[in-house]
Each structure stands twice: as C-alpha cells, then as structure tokens.
Amino acid sequence: MTEPVMVDWNSEKTAEFRRGVIQARHRLHRAEEFSDDALAALLNRHPRELCDFCTMGDDPADRETWRAGDAGELDGHALLQAVRDGKLWINLRDAMNVDPVFKPLFSSLMGQLKHLNPGFNPMRAYGGILISSPRAQVFYHADVSETFLLHVRGRKRFRIYPPQAPWLEDTALEDILHKDQTEDVPYEAQWDADAAQIDLEPGDFVSWPLHAPHRVENLEGLNVSITCEMVTKQSFMKNAVHHANGAMRRLGFEPKSTKTTGAEAWGKLVLSKTWHGWAKLTGSAGKPLPKSETTFDVDVSSEDGLRDRATI
Numbered sequence: 001m002t003e004p005v006m007v008d009w010n011s012e013k014t015a016e017f018r019r020g021v022i023q024a025r026h027r028l029h030r031a032e033e034f035s036d037d038a039l040a041a042l043l044n045r046h047p048r049e050l051c052d053f054c055t056m057g058d059d060p061a062d063r064e065t066w067r068a069g070d071a072g073e074l075d076g077h078a079l080l081q082a083v084r085d086g087k088l089w090i091n092l093r094d095a096m097n098v099d100p101v102f103k104p105l106f107s108s109l110m111g112q113l114k115h116l117n118p119g120f121n122p123m124r125a126y127g128g129i130l131i132s133s134p135r136a137q138v139f140y141h142a143d144v145s146e147t148f149l150l151h152v153r154g155r156k157r158f159r160i161y162p163p164q165a166p167w168l169e170d171t172a173l174e175d176i177l178h179k180d181q182t183e184d185v186p187y188e189a190q191w192d193a194d195a196a197q198i199d200l201e202p203g204d205f206v207s208w209p210l211h212a213p214h215r216v217e218n219l220e221g222l223n224v225s226i227t228c229e230m231v232t233k234q235s236f237m238k239n240a241v242h243h244a245n246g247a248m249r250r251l252g253f254e255p256k257s258t259k260t261t262g263a264e265a266w267g268k269l270v271l272s273k274t275w276h277g278w279a280k281l282t283g284s285a286g287k288p289l290p291k292s293e294t295t296f297d298v299d300v301s302s303e304d305g306l307r308d309r310a311t312i
C-alpha cells in the first residue's frame with residue numbers, strides 16, 4: 001500500500017492529538033494484509049513468544065477472570081476459526097514493527113502521523129495486532145505508553161475515561177510504574193457515564209491522552225485492530241515524575257506535585273533513575289507480573305474455543 005494510511009486528518013485533529021480523544025479515518029481495513037489468509041499466515045509465522053492467547057469472563061468488573069492459554073500446534077486458519085466461534089483474545093505483539101509484511105504499513109502510518117503533527121516524534125514505537133472474538137472484552141486499564149488504535153475488522157465499543165482521580169488515582173499509576181500492579185486499575189461501573197463512548201467500525205482510528213483509562217467490549221464479528229504504543233519525551237518525563245512520586249511515597253514522603261517542568265521535575269527524573277538503578281542492583285526490578293500462567297488450551301471444537309487444563 002503506497003497511499004497514505006490516514007485519510008481525513010485536519011488542523012483540528014492536529015491541535016487535539018494526544019491532548020484529547022481524537023477520531024479519524026484510515027485505510028488499513030481495505031489492505032489485503034488483513035484478509036483471513038494473510039492473518040492466518042501471520043499467526044503461523046509470528047514468533048510464539050510474541051503471541052498472547054487469552055480469555056475472560058462477561059462481567060467488566062471481574063478482571064480476575066482474565067487468563068492466559070496455549071495455542072499448541074494449531075495452524076492460523078484453525079486459530080481464526082476458534083476466535084470467530086469462541087471467546088478468545090490474541091495479541092500479536094510487535095507484529096507491526098517486526099513482521100516484514102506489516103512493517104511497511106507501520107512505517108507509512110508513523111511517518112504520516114509525524115508529518116501531520118509537528119513535534120510528534122516518538123523515541124520508540126511498537127505496533128501489535130489484536131484478533132478477538134465477537135464476545136471478547138478488555139477490562140478497564142491505563143497504559144503507561146502513549147497509545148492509539150486503528151480498527152480493521154468487526155465492531156467494538158470503546159470507552160475512554162479521564163486520566164485523573166477518581167478514574168485514575170496517582171497511587172494506582174505509581175503502583176503500575178513500580179511494577180507492583182499490572183496495568184489494571186480500580187473500576188466502578190458508574191464511571192461509564194463519564195466516559196467518551198465510541199463504537200468503532202472498520203477504518204476508524206481513535207487516540208486518547210496518555211494514561212487515560214479505557215475499556216473495550218466487542219459487539220460483532222471477528223475483531224481485528226492495530227494497537228500502537230509509543231515512548232515520547234512527554235511520556236518519558238511524565239512517567240519519571242510519577243515513578244519518583246511513588247518512590248517518595250515508599251520512603252514515607254507525601255509527593256505534592258505531578259508537574260513535568262521545572263527544577264523539581266528534573267530532580268524527580270534523577271530520583272527515578274536512582275531508584276531504577278538501586279532496584280536493578282538489589283534484584284528487585286523486573287518482578288514477574290501475575291496471570292502469565294497458562295490455564296487453558298485453544299480448542300476449536302470446545303465451547304468458547306478453549307479447553308481448561310486440569311488443575312492438580
């Protein structure tokens with residue numbers, strides 16, 4: 001695909017990009033790279049250590065039902081069938097930035113977004129491909145990277161909540177940055193009234209401010225989306241300040257500010273780096289996060305497309 005990826009970007013979107021919730025249109029839903037055959041081939045060749053196979057329950061408040069599974073030797077078409085008929089969520093991490101077929105699309109997208117948004121120049125960028133069931137959902141969470149999503153196939157309901165208390169408490173963000181917590185943050189159903197709710201159709205692009213919590217419910221069809229994650233100077237500094245505030249709290253001090261400019265912010269950048277260095281030295285960095293244990297096998301013929309593993 002040599003045409004531009006984004007089709008209706010304008011100065012209003014540029015002004016709001018990464019500051020508010022932006023909707024736009026893209027062309028990737030028409031690209032042959034996202035046909036069944038192309039996705040099946042990707043599922044066959046993408047390194048399995050970069051693939052997550054997950055399932056979940058129906059209650060958006062019960063994130064304990066999120067769990068990981070194993071796809072065994074199933075081939076790409078069988079996996080697509082299991083997703084179409086079952087209740088599965090597959091994340092092909094980094095597919096957009098490492099796979100030779102998808103990388104040109106990602107380069108074109110990022111190049112165009114940089115061109116359209118002066119000052120937007122990520123230090124690092126990654127893109128995953130999500131393939132999920134008509135009944136799948138992703139629970140309320142806040143990403144530590146800047147993120148946006150391009151929807152390609154199926155329909156899904158996306159809700160985005162403000163990146164501040166009570167929807168996101170400073171301490172919850174600090175816990176994520178200190179790896180005491182996954183990106184799941186506390187959720188209350190009544191907050192849905194405060195959310196920007198967007199029903200995504202193929203060809204829709206959506207982006208939101210850094211740390212804004214969001215959750216997703218699929219509505220119809222086999223869902224395919226591209227999720228992009230970026231480290232920018234702004235996200236790096238903001239995360240350093242919140243990480244330093246978490247370090248202060250762990251040392252018994254009450255942080256007073258989340259400002260990312262000025263001498264105090266630079267002091268916090270130093271504190272954050274020191275804490276990371278200390279954690280590395282003492283071996284407390286890189287704590288394993290929960291839920292990585294595989295508790296099911298993908299199984300096309302079983303209900304929900306999966307078979308639970310026997311527990312001992």
Ligand SMILES: [Fe+2]
Nearest residue numbers: 141143147214
């Ligand atoms: Fe997310």
